[in-house]
Amino acid sequence: MKVMARSALVSVWVFLAVFVLAACEDDSSQSRENDAKQKSYDLLVRNQPAGRMAYSPTREAINEWVRTWGKRGKLSYVYIQNANGEYGYFVMKGLPVPRCKMLTPTERVDSSSNGKVVVSQPGMDGTYDSGSTCSAYYGFDATTGAYMEFTVGTNQSFFLFDQPMTMPEYADATQLGPTSAEDVAG
Structure with missing residues (x-):
C-alpha cells in the first residue's frame, strides 16, 4: 500500500514538474522572442538613429489649417x-x-x-x-x-x-x- 501511495505521489510530482517546465518553456521562448525584437530594434536605432528636424512641414500645415478654419x-x-x-x-x-x-x-x-x-x-x-x-x-x-x-x-x-x-x-x-x-x- 505504501509503495502504491509513494508511486502515485511520485507520479503527481513528475506530472507537476513537466507541467511547470512546459509553462516555463513557453514563457522563456516568448521572452527570447521579445528579447530578439528589442535587440534588433536597438541595433537599428544605433545604425540608423532618428533624424532631427529644424523645421516641420506637418506642424506648419496644421497651423495653417488652424489659421484658415479658426475664423467665425x-x-x-x-x-x-x-x-x-x-x-x-x-x-x-x-x-x-x-x-x-x-x-x-x-x-x-x-x-x-x-x-x-x-x-x-x-x-x-x-x-x-x-x-x-x-x-x-x-x-x-x-x-x-x-x-x-x-x-x-x-x-x-x-x-x-x-x-x-x-x-x-x-x-x-x-x-x-x-x-x-x-x-x-x-
Whole structure:
C-alpha cells in the first residue's frame, strides 16, 4: 500500500514538474522572442538613429489649417463626386462635421472587481452610438442656415475647399443646397 501511495505521489510530482517546465518553456521562448525584437530594434536605432528636424512641414500645415478654419463665419465649399464622376456642391457655414464627433466623452473608465473596464457613454442626444456614423457628415447652409447631411463611401467622395473652385472638373458642379457660390461671392 505504501509503495502504491509513494508511486502515485511520485507520479503527481513528475506530472507537476513537466507541467511547470512546459509553462516555463513557453514563457522563456516568448521572452527570447521579445528579447530578439528589442535587440534588433536597438541595433537599428544605433545604425540608423532618428533624424532631427529644424523645421516641420506637418506642424506648419496644421497651423495653417488652424489659421484658415479658426475664423467665425468661415465658409466651406463641399464638392461631392458620385460614382459617375459628376460633381455637386454645398456652401456651408464652417466645416462639415462627421456625425460620430461628440462634445462629451463617449467612454468612461470604471473600476470593478476585475480591474478597470471601459463603459460606453450616451451621446448628446441621450442615445448610444455604434460608431458607424463616421461616413455621414452634417453642417448648415451658408445663407439659410438649413441643416444639410451627406454620406460618403463606396462610390462617393467629397472635396473640401475654403473658396469656390474654378478648375474644369468643378465648372459644371450642380448646386445641391440652397446657397450657390455666386450668392456668397464677393
